[in-house]
Amino acid sequence: MKIMEDVSVVSQEKVAFQTHLLRLSAGRISREARLGQFLMVQVRDGTDPLLRRPFSFHRIDAEQGVVEILYRVVGRGTWWLSQCDSGARLRIIGPLGNGFQLPQCGPAPVVAVAGGIGIAPMMQLLEKLAQWLAPSGKTREIHLFYGARTAEEFIPGKAFDTLGITVHWSTDDGSRGHEGFVTRLLEDTMRREKIKPCVVYSCGPLAMQYHVARWALENGVPSQLSLESLMACGLGACLGCALPAVNPAAPQEEHYLHVCKDGPVFKAEMIQWHKIQTHPATPPIFLFS
Ligand SMILES: Cc1cc2nc3c(=O)[nH]c(=O)nc-3n(C[C@H](O)[C@H](O)[C@H](O)COP(=O)(O)OP(=O)(O)OC[C@H]3O[C@@H](n4cnc5c(N)ncnc54)[C@H](O)[C@@H]3O)c2cc1C
Ligand code: FES
Structure with missing residues (x-):
């Protein structure tokens, strides 16, 4: 409602x-x-x-x-x-919009990826996941990959301490944690530690989401990606928030999903990622922030 x-x-x-x-x-x-x-x-x-x-x-x-x-x-x-x-x-x-679903799989490991202000919808989700895993003593198996351009963009770290989850930090300039893209840190860590998560949640710039989606599809990891687009009405009326999508019934046909009413949370396999970066609904901030 x-x-x-x-x-x-x-x-x-x-x-x-x-x-x-x-x-x-x-x-x-x-x-x-x-x-x-x-x-x-x-x-x-x-x-x-x-x-x-x-x-x-x-x-x-x-x-x-x-x-x-x-x-x-x-x-x-x-x-x-x-x-x-x-x-x-x-x-x-x-x-x-639709919102996140709590995992149907598990009980762990669970991965969350947040790029910059993409941490916004993640914090309370992480709290819920930590509560869910607390009885099994597996909260450390919740891995948050949190990336930003520079360390001063991170929200205070004490917010994560009480949750008992594992936080992997990364910054473009190396001022905290891994130097480089958070998606590289995600891929390297998962490969090195041989972790196969039961779900990946993600929110951040679309360029980051593209890499999370690719990794999830390549590794058969179910995904819930919170995507953004420019939005005029937010109510399904203007059709301005369309993203190129896969139509499972007719893969050759052009198909669009609307972030405000079909999303903002999508599975990686629902989006035509190769089309998205040139799509007019994609604000420049996605590509360069
Ligand atoms: C579903 C959804 C959830 C969002 N949640 C958050 C959130 O929790 N916290 C947060 O800080 N931001 C969030 N955003 C982005 C936020 O809506 C924009 O940053 C905001 O509308 C910019 O308004 P402005 O007038 O300050 O900027 P403008 O003057 O309109 O634009 C300034 C810059 O921001 C970019 N921009 C404008 N609108 C968007 C947009 N919808 N998405 C991405 N970039 C945009 C423009 O391309 C431009 O580069 C969300 C966007 C969507 C679609
Ligand atoms: S913002 Fe108008 S239809 Fe989605």
């Missing part, structure tokens, strides 16, 4: 480079939302910016009636959002 709700800002804090954590008092939406779904935020009254902006649920607390968004300031809309103080009013629509 999609709900339009006028909500107030509980708090806003800067947690990393250009990265803010926003807590919203959103009683109705918090009761309906699931991990991996998203919401559309009207960041400001009036027509500038005109379009609502999509954000994943970072944390859903139905008991407190609070939802959290973890976001990076990249442009006009997110800049306005970063200016909201406690008590500010915002109009949001959610929950939208």
Whole structure:
């Protein structure tokens, strides 16, 4: 059920480079939302910016009636959002999209890959997975591969310490952990330690997702990839968030899935990855961030 709700800002804090954590008092939406779904935020009254902006649920607390968004300031809309103080009013629509499924396999190992702000929908999922594996004593078999351009983009590491999971850090500039792409670290680690995960969850730039998808398909690992695209409505009306997809019934035909209503979580085999990088729905940030 999609709900339009006028909500107030509980708090806003800067947690990393250009990265803010926003807590919203959103009683109705918090009761309906699931991990991996998203919401559309009207960041400001009036027509500038005109379009609502999509954000994943970072944390859903139905008991407190609070939802959290973890976001990076990249442009006009997110800049306005970063200016909201406690008590500010915002109009949001959610929950939208399909969300993550907890593993049907297992009980472990489980792999999660987060690129930059792609950590946003992952944290509460990791907490749920850790709770799921706690009775078997296997929380260390949850492997998070967390990559960023540089160390100051990471959200604080203490968030992971209490979970007891294994975190593999990587940065493009080598300022923390592996120097280079997080997907290379993923591939090398899985090969070296002979790990065959029962599922891989992933969220991050599309170029990263392409490599995660390739690795998952080559190794027969079931995947749940949270993909982004430019979004005008978020409601399935404008068709602007189309991604080239595989039509299992007619593989030769052109077929599209829409991130806002068919996703944002897709299996690797659902997407035509070779077409995606030149597709107009792909924002440049996917390729270069
Ligand atoms: C389902 C979904 C969930 C998302 N979850 C989060 C989240 O949890 N945290 C977060 O920080 N961001 C998230 N995003 C991306 C976020 O919506 C954009 O960063 C935001 O809309 C940019 O708005 P802006 O006005 O600040 O930037 P603009 O001025 O509109 O654009 C600035 C730059 O950001 C790029 N951009 C704009 N829209 C998107 C988009 N939808 N996806 C990727 N790049 C975009 C533009 O191409 C441009 O390079 C999500 C996007 C989708 C589709
Ligand atoms: S954003 Fe309009 S249809 Fe998906």
